[in-house]
Amino acid sequence: MKNVAIIGASGFAGAEVMRLCAGHPEFEVVFASGDSQAGTAVGDLYPSLAAAYPNMTLEPWESVPSGLDIVFVALPHGASQTIIPKLDASHIIDLGADFRLDDPALYPTWYGHAHTAPEMLDDFVFGMPELFRASIVGAGAVAVPGCYVTTATLTLAPLLKAGLMEATGLIVDAASGVSGAGRAAKPATSFSTVDENFTAYGLLTHRHTPEMQMALSRHTGAEVELLFTPHLAPMNRGVLATCYARPTGEETTEQLLEAMADAYQDEPFIVVSESIPSTKATLGSNSVHLTVRRDDRTGWIVAIGALDNLVKGAAGQAIQCANLATGIDEPAGLAVAGVYP
Amino acid sequence: MKNVAIIGASGFAGAEVMRLCAGHPEFEVVFASGDSQAGTAVGDLYPSLAAAYPNMTLEPWESVPSGLDIVFVALPHGASQTIIPKLDASHIIDLGADFRLDDPALYPTWYGHAHTAPEMLDDFVFGMPELFRASIVGAGAVAVPGCYVTTATLTLAPLLKAGLMEATGLIVDAASGVSGAGRAAKPATSFSTVDENFTAYGLLTHRHTPEMQMALSRHTGAEVELLFTPHLAPMNRGVLATCYARPTGEETTEQLLEAMADAYQDEPFIVVSESIPSTKATLGSNSVHLTVRRDDRTGWIVAIGALDNLVKGAAGQAIQCANLATGIDEPAGLAVAGVYP
Amino acid sequence: MKNVAIIGASGFAGAEVMRLCAGHPEFEVVFASGDSQAGTAVGDLYPSLAAAYPNMTLEPWESVPSGLDIVFVALPHGASQTIIPKLDASHIIDLGADFRLDDPALYPTWYGHAHTAPEMLDDFVFGMPELFRASIVGAGAVAVPGCYVTTATLTLAPLLKAGLMEATGLIVDAASGVSGAGRAAKPATSFSTVDENFTAYGLLTHRHTPEMQMALSRHTGAEVELLFTPHLAPMNRGVLATCYARPTGEETTEQLLEAMADAYQDEPFIVVSESIPSTKATLGSNSVHLTVRRDDRTGWIVAIGALDNLVKGAAGQAIQCANLATGIDEPAGLAVAGVYP
């Protein structure tokens, strides 16, 4: 068994790591922090975890033991870069955005302030196993990408890599469930605001745009440029990205589907199909569902991907990376079947 | 046209008065306050009202003009009793709880503190037209009951009044949509907390219990005692109350339905039917749907009522009372048809 | 008062016409048909209408009286073209697709079969008042466009008309609530399928694509070509369209917003704002909310519109057209304020 700590367990992503560790054959949670909730029993803050962690209390992060096998960090942007330099563990798996971008110059542009630990950016590998597995195996520090980036990148990567779509002029039009906005109570995420509502937000400037561009550029070697428009859908979980690109050649829908399926043929969590993905089919699982179409009438390729934002888009992918980093069977502790309906 | 002010227009009940006034043939809103939002355009706080009130801004309540025809007050409990004594208007329609109970001694018990204007309690009539219409006609001050009280009281009143059910040992088991909890952002009403969730709250001690008992006792002449258990359902609007009582005689389901229908035969907003009420059938309207059953096996009567908590359970009933108070046609400006689906 | 019949009142659009007529100062429903439900009381099929139509029963359409002022027809595609030729009324307002397209050749391509009454296509005017008002005034036959077409067309029309965007390569990425799929019980619209789900459907070939192209081409004089991708969101009502276009010049976001606002400055139901539209702000009303942005980084214009699919996207627009056709005040019987929350 690997000893595991979770810093930021009071947030949704951290609590989801708790849930997944409760069913993981090799991970044992020995410490959980939640600073604003320090002193609260895990089961009081999350009754869903009461049966799994009957005797665990959230502590301040500074109490984390040294020398653990794995520390998962699930903090708001900006917090990781101050805390992680002080951690001592064999493997650090960061679910935040602080160590995802390789170019420190991007932080002021997209996040509004300079990075405070730019010298550590190189220590982190990008935690998307399907595209960058080799670098994650045995890694000491992994920056796990979030839900929108994982969805859009896995949807677009194979066809861009194969040179079947143009790398610029791309549109990523996506919708997310509300849990992506975190646990803090805000008017924008109140039930009365969100229920029976569909809206767009973050027009033109959503922070995860440069991550998508970086991951796709790194994977394909091209200079990828895209416009990302997120929407909020009245549901707890799930991200679906509908992506538009211009084809470079004459490949048909069938050929595009085949290229996509080939790229992911050995991946346990990726399903490529002619069926249109839906977020609900992936709920609670680490699976990603993908499809693609070519429209000869208007000359667009439409590629669609769906996943659970808290699993494959956060905690599940973090577990997957931790498995790779520590030499455990990659899918251990992760469901491939969704909770349906 | 009557000149209307709305104090507390930033809350859901106040905003619903704004919506209903926008379609009312005789009411014109000339002032709206929302203290924590003073200075905000109505349409910025409630885009749903942007087209109806393109040029209106929320002001501090102290700016309310004197001598208006009607002032609607939609404030949290405790605020009305300090503000209403300072108002000068022909008709004051209070949507809060401050002037509903006739016995000031009930406030410390159920609300936790003494009433600060007990001498005004007698100035207010209880704004439930179907049971107390005569007192509302022409009234200068009306205390409009809320959603749970209106639902349970209208459901139980006719059979209690006719002596067909025992007045004690009653159970009111009810569920409400989330808008009943108000606009303020709280963890308990976040989308992530409420969506896909059903739970009980306020066990044994919900504040609206004494109002139900008072209204039913006053209407029937009996000393009514009941246990009220509210639940939260994952929806915006609607209250459904399932009430249990012991029969006093041998009346069948058919006879109970007939007694209920007779009591409400001239009411434009009340539908008595063998069909089981559902909250959705009343959404956006001022209608109340009722039914009743007798179970010979266990010796219980089950009576069920449903309505829209923000219309008949708040703003609609307030408009209905204002119509009666000012001599306008009682149903003016109120929909009887629900927005469905 | 105008005498009104509704053919197809058992469907959601027809029932919504019933709801709106119940609150309309000049329209009185004297007949309602619902063939598969003939003999059923309106209030049994739609309890939401029980209080408004306590004594009305659905009849077979053949029983519709002759010589009425207005007949609203709300039938599935294909049914209108067989029934409407047999109707006799001063004004026929068709909510279906049968008489919207002016070119009969489009029906086999997009609907799969030839039109059976092509000679009547010229009798109908296109019922979108904001773009084609003059032709609707006094019209004897109006074909009212549906929710997606109304949303996308009103969103794109002003900037295309002003020559600020390219007319081809357009993308309309839209999401709809479930009521747009009609009342019939299907696995695809079961609660268990839709709740907590977001998915795309009708990729590349949705039937309403040619209507959008026709309406925009007719209004602007350009040959408009667009790709339309509909999605299903877990909510009852609402359509939001996020549209992507290439700018023709250098106009900024502010200039684009101004052009859009100017085009609609006298429209009672259209709100142009820098705020991002949300479907919920329009629920139950006939309002349309619009905004636009220009992204200099990627060279895209993003224009967004939202409305209630059953009101402005169906029954409300039909009432608006009927008002124009019969010489009544255009907004009569239509709410501008949304039911919120």
Next chain:
Amino acid sequence: MKNVAIIGASGFAGAEVMRLCAGHPEFEVVFASGDSQAGTAVGDLYPSLAAAYPNMTLEPWESVPSGLDIVFVALPHGASQTIIPKLDASHIIDLGADFRLDDPALYPTWYGHAHTAPEMLDDFVFGMPELFRASIVGAGAVAVPGCYVTTATLTLAPLLKAGLMEATGLIVDAASGVSGAGRAAKPATSFSTVDENFTAYGLLTHRHTPEMQMALSRHTGAEVELLFTPHLAPMNRGVLATCYARPTGEETTEQLLEAMADAYQDEPFIVVSESIPSTKATLGSNSVHLTVRRDDRTGWIVAIGALDNLVKGAAGQAIQCANLATGIDEPAGLAVAGVYP
């Protein structure tokens, strides 16, 4: 590994058995039937299962192999009694109602027709491990109770057994998510009917009433009589039962909570707490959350329980029984942590 067949895998309960078996360390699904869907790939009917069962197709039930370790039967009421007599397996776990009641005379009364295999009723043990564990260990045939029965029975059992509540006059007022109604498309379970709606159904006569009475009577030795009122809440999963009973003595809330906690102190899936249960805390897990209160004012005890209707209320409890029947660790393959939010 145990070889497992699932008959009725096209329904929600059967599909949930499929999901849980995909993560079970000892169960391997070798056969799945779904008669109306025979020939359909599992992943086409349930995309949520596509990654777990990429190559499995639903077959007619008659093709089920003989001599398997376990056959789960998840069929509509009435079907099990004709099919199960023809099955040959070491352990039959029936999720339907056909073999739950021990008195064949109850079937005509509550189900409307006589049982066709009454001689087999004695072969089945009642699959509620917390109350009847000893009889399930090693059993060859288990009839697993459903969601309402499990919730109400586990909520009421300890206090009735301890003699702290009267056994008659009980009220079980419960709400369920929609998945309890099954996968078939019906108007009553369409999204447009259910969303934003709360309603009661099955007044006085719900079929599961006699099961609750039987289980509680058998466990406590008293003759239990109760009235059961189910409601439908707009959510996928979850059952919450609010139960009312008269106390026999003077026990306080604290003493009642302690009695309840004592009764379940060694149960891995049961959480007794002063916190009010909510369905969402149990979603996807096999856990049950319980609480109780005594109201001195009105003389009622209120006891509340919540669980996931498809897990502890169906497939999870079936797995738990199969584990006991086959000698596997009882909680194997079952989550105690809920999927939240």
